[in-house]
Amino acid sequence: MGLWLIPRPSKPCSTRLFVQVGLAMSILLKLLEGGCSSQVPNSIASNELLVALRKADMRVEFKQVFDKLRENKGVEMDNWGYNICIHAFGCWGDLGTSLSLYKEMKDSNLESVGPDLPTYNSLIHVLCLVGKVNDALTVWEELKGSGHEPDAITYRILIQGCCKSYRIDEATNIFSQMQLNGYIPDTIVYNSLLDGLFKARKVNDGCHLFEKMVQNGVRVSTWTYNILVDGLFKNGRAEAAYTLFCDLKKKGQFVDGVTYSIVVLQHCKEGLLEKALGLVEEMERRGFAVDLVTISSLLIGLYKEGRWDWTDKLMKHIREGNLVPSVLKWKADMEASMKTPQSSRKDYTQLFPSKGDFSEIMSLINSANSTMDADLDSEDARVKDDDKNVSTDTDQWSSSPYMDQLANQLKPIDHSSQLFSFSRGQRVQDKGEGSFDIDMVNTFLSLFLAKGKLSLACKLFEIFSDLGENPVSYTYNSMMSSFVKKGYFNEAWGVLNEMGEKVCPTDIATYNVIIQGLGKMGRADLASCVLDKLMKQGGYLDVVMYNTLINALGKASRIDEVNKLFEQMKSSGINPDVVTFNTLIEVHSKAGRLKDAYKFLKMMLDAGCSPNHVTDTTLDFLGKEIEKMRYQKASMVRNKDDFR
């Protein structure tokens, strides 16, 4: 008892819910034990409980009930039960269990048990969640030809999966198919696609979709406007975004705490701290919660401008709740811990045992290799399976042979095949005072790192590791990124190593840092190697990844590859942004391809992408190069004249 009464910090769930779910669970377990006379729970009761446990993110308890049910004392799992479990295990990253449950459903002797459309929807969802969007799409294709009609849920899951993995053209395509098949996309589907378009830097398409949404009479929500405001800001349309924000405020609708948070962040980024604080005061006045995310933006803004004294102002503004006081207390505690020289380790270089040179990267590449080989093996297996099906002609008809194949090729414990998932770090609300909350650690880490205070960052890392807190991928990524920036490659690979040992899920940012590191080490060859494997495994590239790669290749004077990658970027449905263009202009200027550099400048302006201060410095350089070139040409002409 008591185990499930401890609230999981990841979701803002009420303690009451935990108590209720916990009670329900203890009753059900009692019934299953046969401890309560002859009462036997039915499947509906257990399914309801499983759903509740999943929603409350109570993994351990879910597994407990699941295991009990599987001991097969009285309750048979029905289709609904299977579908709930497939979905739940997938949500928690356990693709293996989901797939074996599917297999079990197929092999079941019970007439009433077998995969149905909800099963396939769950499986497709799970594949998308663990980042295997290619597999999800294959299953979907097979499903369409097997007599199963995809429903609105199938379409929603696929569109969301494609958007999150930057397969924006696929997403748009499925969106049209959905409408052709008579389904009217709802607010959620529109919002998902809208966000995907903005994240892929397709501002015009995004705005167009929004207009279409309004024209078609689809209900727009606060989320829609938040996506729009954020999307405009991030795509260089700050003025339009701010105007929209003000209009919405005037109308007094479609504004919430997140809307303010978005605008506050942008102000902080532009160094407009007073305006940001003014907005915080306003949101407080209007009763919107100033949460940890907003406070993080403010803290980073304040610190970058060196204005710690303004935290008093923060205190004044955010009276409600004890978030600011506890954040400040957190900061004080942290600073106190940093002063005490309890460290046995002398300096940060000893923090991460550097196991040397390229071996980690090579093993990374090798592991990518082996999973690729496994895929090839399974490809063979598939061919063989097909042969078998034809020759033996058993009644092994399946809605999705590919799904069966995925389930069959499964190893008992299969974490290796997972590339990276879309799950971001867990959000911690408020663990109480004096605790080192990972989100705060991450915020302060990036503060220190941004100021180049590596040793402070390492100290913090050390303190909270010693406290037994678990770093998340973000923590590792930002540490690695800073080491790479400073040229401490061994330390960076050390972090990568530690990350692997802690089985911390890698995300796309991890790969971004690796590529960045390889580029800085002058190993663009390895960078494109990593990229290659990534693509072959069905991984995806985001805007940052393309930009990092273009930079790495450019610095290595691999201009042809740069241009190839730029084409690939566009054809895969991702629009270049300011960073892309700035990088392209710089790289081409430095390579002496001044005409090309100019071409990209023109392309940038034509695309409606406004230059920023980085563009200015790059153009200065380009201008000087052009000047030099003219001078050289002129002197060449002079020389020729002299010769005559």
Add this chain to the structure above:
DNA sequence: ATAGGGTTAG
């Protein structure tokens, strides 16, 4: 179920 912070360019 869908949105906001902390990782890319000079």
